[in-house]
Amino acid sequence: xxxxxxxxxxxxxxxxxxxxxxxxxxxxxxxxxxxxxxxxxxxxxxxxxxxxxxxxxxxxxxxxxxxxxxxxxxxxxxxxxxxxxxxxxxxxxxxxxxxxxxxxxxxxxxxxxxxxxxxxxxxxxxxxxxxxxxxxxxxxxxxxxxxxxxxxxxxxxxxxxxxxxxxxxxxxxxxxxxxxxxxxxxxxxxxxxxxxxxxxxxxxxxxxxxxxxxxxxxxxxxxxxxxxxxxxxxxxxxxxxxxxxxxxxxxxxxxxxxxxxxxxxxxxxxxxxxxxxxxxxxxxxxxxxxxxxxxxxxxxxxxxxxxxxxxxxxxxxxxxxxxxxxxxxxxxxxxxxxxxxxxxxxxxxxxxxxxxxxxxxxxxxxxxxxxxxxxxxxxxxxxxxxxxxxxxxxxxxxxxxxxxxxxxxxxxxxxxxxxxxxxxxxxxxxxxxxxxxxxxxxxxxxxxxxxxxxxxxxxxxxxxxxxxxxxxxxxxxxxxxxxxxxxxxxxxxxxxxxxxxxxxxxxxxxxxxxxxxxxxxxxxxxxxxxxxxxxxxxxxxxxxxxxxxxxx
RNA sequence: GCGCCUAUAGCUCAGCGGACAGAGCAUCGGUCUUCGGAACCGAGGGUCGUGGGUUCGAAUCCCUCUAGGCGCGCCA
Numbered sequence: 001x002x003x004x005x006x007x008x009x010x011x012x013x014x015x016x017x018x019x020x021x022x023x024x025x026x027x028x029x030x031x032x033x034x035x036x037x038x039x040x041x042x043x044x045x046x047x048x049x050x051x052x053x054x055x056x057x058x059x060x061x062x063x064x065x066x067x068x069x070x071x072x073x074x075x076x077x078x079x080x081x082x083x084x085x086x087x088x089x090x091x092x093x094x095x096x097x098x099x100x101x102x103x104x105x106x107x108x109x110x111x112x113x114x115x116x117x118x119x120x121x122x123x124x125x126x127x128x129x130x131x132x133x134x135x136x137x138x139x140x141x142x143x144x145x146x147x148x149x150x151x152x153x154x155x156x157x158x159x160x161x162x163x164x165x166x167x168x169x170x171x172x173x174x175x176x177x178x179x180x181x182x183x184x185x186x187x188x189x190x191x192x193x194x195x196x197x198x199x200x201x202x203x204x205x206x207x208x209x210x211x212x213x214x215x216x217x218x219x220x221x222x223x224x225x226x227x228x229x230x231x232x233x234x235x236x237x238x239x240x241x242x243x244x245x246x247x248x249x250x251x252x253x254x255x256x257x258x259x260x261x262x263x264x265x266x267x268x269x270x271x272x273x274x275x276x277x278x279x280x281x282x283x284x285x286x287x288x289x290x291x292x293x294x295x296x297x298x299x300x301x302x303x304x305x306x307x308x309x310x311x312x313x314x315x316x317x318x319x320x321x322x323x324x325x326x327x328x329x330x331x332x333x334x335x336x337x338x339x340x341x342x343x344x345x346x347x348x349x350x351x352x353x354x355x356x357x358x359x360x361x362x363x364x365x366x367x368x369x370x371x372x373x374x375x376x377x378x379x380x381x382x383x384x385x386x387x388x389x390x391x392x393x394x395x396x397x398x399x400x401x402x403x404x405x406x407x408x409x410x411x412x413x414x415x416x417x418x419x420x421x422x423x424x425x426x427x428x429x430x431x432x433x434x435x436x437x438x439x440x441x442x443x444x445x446x447x448x449x450x451x452x453x454x455x456x457x458x459x460x461x462x463x464x465x466x467x468x469x470x471x472x473x474x475x476x477x478x479x480x481x482x483x484x485x486x487x488x489x490x491x492x493x494x495x496x497x498x499x500x501x502x503x504x505x506x507x508x509x510x511x512x513x514x515x516x517x518x519x520x521x522x523x524x525x526x527x528x529x530x531x532x533x534x535x536x537x538x539x540x541x542x543x544x545x546x547x548x549x550x551x552x
Numbered sequence: 553g554c555g556c557c558u559a560u561a562g563c564u565c566a567g568c569g570g571a572c573a574g575a576g577c578a579u580c581g582g583u584c585u586u587c588g589g590a591a592c593c594g595a596g597g598g599u600c601g602u603g604g605g606u607u608c609g610a611a612u613c614c615c616u617c618u619a620g621g622c623g624c625g626c627c628a
Contacts, residue, residue, distance in 0.1 A: 038571070047570055053608070060608080085608075087571065130628065172628055197627095288626050299554070299624075306626040313628045342556060342623040368557065369621070410565070413557060415621060417564085430590085431576065437590050444588055497566060497575075504575090511583090511592045552590080 001114065001480055002076060006044050006090055007031040013070040014048065022066045026055040033090075035478075042081070042089035043474065049086040060086025097473045098464040104476060104532040112479040112539050116487060117158030123324055124150050126336035127247065128165040131239035132176040132199055135246050135391040137418055138370040142336045143391075144407040144545070145367055147252040148492040149334070151543045156487035161330075163256040165320065168236055170260070170313060175199065176239075177232035181224070183208035184231060188220055207235060246392045251400050251545040263319040269311065272322035272355075273304070281354050291318070296350040317344070318351050325357050334363045334490065336412075342366060365490055368415040379420075389420070398423045401546045405432045408544055409496040431500055436549050438503035439541065442534040443550040445515050449527050452516070459524030468509040469529060475505045476536045483543075492544075499540045506533050 011031045017023040029051050036045045049064035056063060064082040071080055078093035104111050126146030129139050146162065153160045167173065178195045185192035187208045194200065211219075211234055219231040240257070247253070263269045276282050276291065283292050287307035291314070294301050304315040324333050337344065345364050352362045372379040372389055379389060395403055397420075406423055409431070410416045449456065464470070482498050485491070515526045538548035 034570080036571070037567095037574080041571070045571085047609095050570070050608070083571075085571075167628070170628065286626085290626095303626045308626080310626085312626070317628095339557075339622045341628085343625095344623090344628090346555075366557075366622090371621095414565080415558070433590055434576090437588080441588055441591085448587055493566085500575075507591055508593090510587085514587070516587050551588090 001484070002477070003033050003044065003481055005074075006077070007033045007046070009071060009074065010046055010048060010067065010088065012072065013067050014052075016070040017066045020070070022070075023052075023063065024056055026052065028052070036087075036089065041083060041087070042091040044090040044092075045083075046088050047086065049082075049088065053086065064088050092474075094465055094470060095462060097470050097477075098461045100473055100477060101461040101464065101529050101532045104535055105528060108535060109539065109542075111535055112483050112543070113155050113157070114480050114483055114487075115157040116484060117153065117156045120158055120331040121161070121329075122153055122158045122332045122334060123161045123163055123328070123330040124153070124334040124336070125163045125165055125324075127243075127252070128167070129243065130167045130172050130176075131236055131243060132172055133201060133239070134203055135243055137372050137389050137391055137394050138338070140250060140391045140394065140403065141370050141407045141412075141416070142338060142367045143247055143250055143252045144404050145365065145412055145492060146336045147250075148404075148408055148495065148544055149336075149365075149486070149490060151545065152483055152486040152492055152495070155483045155543060158332075158487070161256060162254045163258055164254045165258050165260065166240060167260050167313075169264070169316065171310075173232075173236070177228050177235065179204055180208060180235040181219075181228050181231055184211060184219060187212050188217060190220065207238060210238070211235070246390070246395070249392065249395050249400065250403060258320070260316050260320070263316055263323065268323045268327065269316065269319040272319045273315070275322075276318070276354060279354065291347070291351065291354075293347050293350045296353060298347060298350050302347050314344070314347065317348065321348065321352065321362075322355060325352075325355065325361070330361075332361050332363065334365065336365045336367055339366055339368050339415075363490060365412055367412045371415065371417050373417055373419045374421055394420070394423070401436070402430065402432050404545050405435075405496060408493055411491060411493045431496070432546075433552075435499045435503045435537070435541065436547075436552060438506045439534065439537050439548045440550060440552045441510065442506070442530055442537070445530055446527070446534065447550075449516055449523075454516070454523065454527065456524035456527040459526075459528045460521060461525055461528055463522055463525040464529055466513060468505075468512045469526070472505050472509045472529065472533060475502050476532060479536055479540065495540060495544050499537070499544070502533075502537055502540060506537070 008031075010033075011028060014023065014028055014031075018025050029048070031046060031048055033044045033046050036042060049060040049067060052063050053060040061082060061084060064086050068080050068082055068088055076092055076096045078091050078096075081089050081091075083089050107113075124146055127135075127139060127143050129135060135143075150160045150162050175195055175197045176199055179198035179200075182192040182194045182198065183204050187205070198204075211231070215234070219227045222230065244254075244257075273282070281292055281295070282304070283290050283301075288303045289305035290301045291304050292301050302314050303312050304318065305311050321333070324330055345366070348364070349359060349362065352359055398406075402423060406418065464473070478498065482494060486494060513526065515523065515530055517523055534548075541548040
């Protein structure tokens with residue numbers, strides 16, 4: 001990547017200046033290249049001289065000149081200048097920029113891919129909602145975050161596995177099974193009372209009815225325990241199926257659907273508990289079994305096995321992560337949790353440490369709450385009462401692309417309002433359409449060229465010298481850096497801003513530069529540029545899991 | 553009480569150690585005989601929540617305070 005090459009160039013120059021005695025031999029800080037906001041300052045800039053000034057004890061401007069004097073010339077860079085108070089600014093050569101159009105076309109759909117992942121295995125677990133009810137709007141955010149991040153990490157050269165953890169054990173599932181059984185019996189006019197901690201949503205009644213329709217009284221005459229088990233399994237399978245279908249409509253898919261119950265069946269749960277016991281992290285008190293996290297700097301200890309002998313959610317999550325790291329041996333594990341899991345983070349980090357895993361390998365992204373609104377009115381959601389707006393309803397009404405872009409355009413750290421009215425509006429000021437329109441517009445130009453039978457394969461990109469053309473190329477060249485940023489910071493929201501910027505420079509170019517004109521050579525060159533722009537815009541859209549329409 | 557997140561233009565949000573703080577929407581004013589006007593160009597609008605500190609340099613790092621959110625269960 002050019003950014004790294006320039007940083008390397010600078011570091012070498014500084015070292016050379018030191019060897020020749022022009023600069024004192026202080027240790028060099030990491031060289032950071034940035035993009036100046038003011039175009040007059042060039043394409044890349046570094047404040048290395050300012051950072052060195054203190055250690056060296058001399059004027060940053062003269063340090064800058066000494067370094068610049070030692071920079072090896074390179075074809076990408078047209079000029080390097082020193083600017084007060086001590087910046088070194090690089091301006092790329094127009095010829096090199098124009099040449100990049102060919103490189104982009106050559107890379108095609110793989111443009112933007114980088115190698116920093118080096119094939120390391122990353123697992124990203126997200127959504128993982130209890131299958132006790134349909135997904136609601138809030139779950140969509142984690143789903144989009146996760147699937148987009150997975151796309152970006154794949155582009156960055158990681159081997160990514162997306163996983164959904166099915167909480168098919170535990171007390172909430174018990175409540176679900178008992179609720180379903182009650183609704184099922186009621187549906188057949190049998191006496192049954194909903195459990196107090198049950199799920200009262202309409203969807204439970206619908207679910208029971210569907211099961212009656214398809215399997216009749218099959219579970220009615222079984223002993224309660226057996227009925228709960230068998231009916232429960234049917235209900236669970238159906239719920240998971242619906243969740244999977246809802247996610248697929250959002251363009252979200254998983255490589256692995258991991259069952260919590262399997263952790264008991266396959267022994268990971270027993271293994272990890274005895275491992276923790278061995279290492280002295282477990283103690284018994286008040287009739288329960290505890291993970292002694294206070295010894296690891298936590299505020300309090302946490303129960304892993306209740307006094308009735310049943311494991312807590314925390315216990316199974318320990319076993320689950322033991323499996324991720326020590327059984328399946330992922331290099332990095334990323335979990336996307338909702339803000340309501342905040343309290344789970346630090347104790348899980350403590351567990352990771354106790355298992356002897358490098359905490360750097362374990363990343364948690366907390367996605368903040370989504371407040372749903374209809375116009376100005378806040379919609380309260382509660383799964384228990386069944387007062388929810390489902391994710392499916394949202395996707396049906398606003399479409400996958402709008403949905404994805406909407407969820408993606410805010411950083412995970414900040415809470416967001418999702419205004420249903422606004423999202424449903426297919427108005428022109430919707431940024432989704434703005435970006436996609438740029439793509440459709442490009443497609444239309446290429447279509448026109450094809451209809452006219454223009455063959456631009458031999459177009460000479462060095463004819464691209466106008467400022468709007470170069471501005472477009474400059475923006476296109478940012479995609480690999482963006483992929484790197486996202487893979488490093490795990491912040492996919494930058495994609496939405498990039499896509500809008502790219503669309504803007506394209507529209508601006510389009511306004512100023514006629515593509516298909518009487519000038520044949522220039523037409524060919526510009527068609528190449530336009531095709532490259534389509535490649536990059538389409539890649540950006542695909543990374544976000546959106547479509548790149550040929551017409552709209 | 554403790555922990556985490558948030559506070560930036562009228563609104564919704566980027567920026568998170570560098571050169572005059574950005575975008576979209578909204579407002580106002582321009583562009584339209586040509587490849588898709590779902591477009592382009594321009595203007596106004598901000599003491600970056602408060603008060604300190606670190607630094608050559610702070611919206612960005614540290615501390616105080618204020619406001620909002622989430623968490624602190626033998627729930628998940």
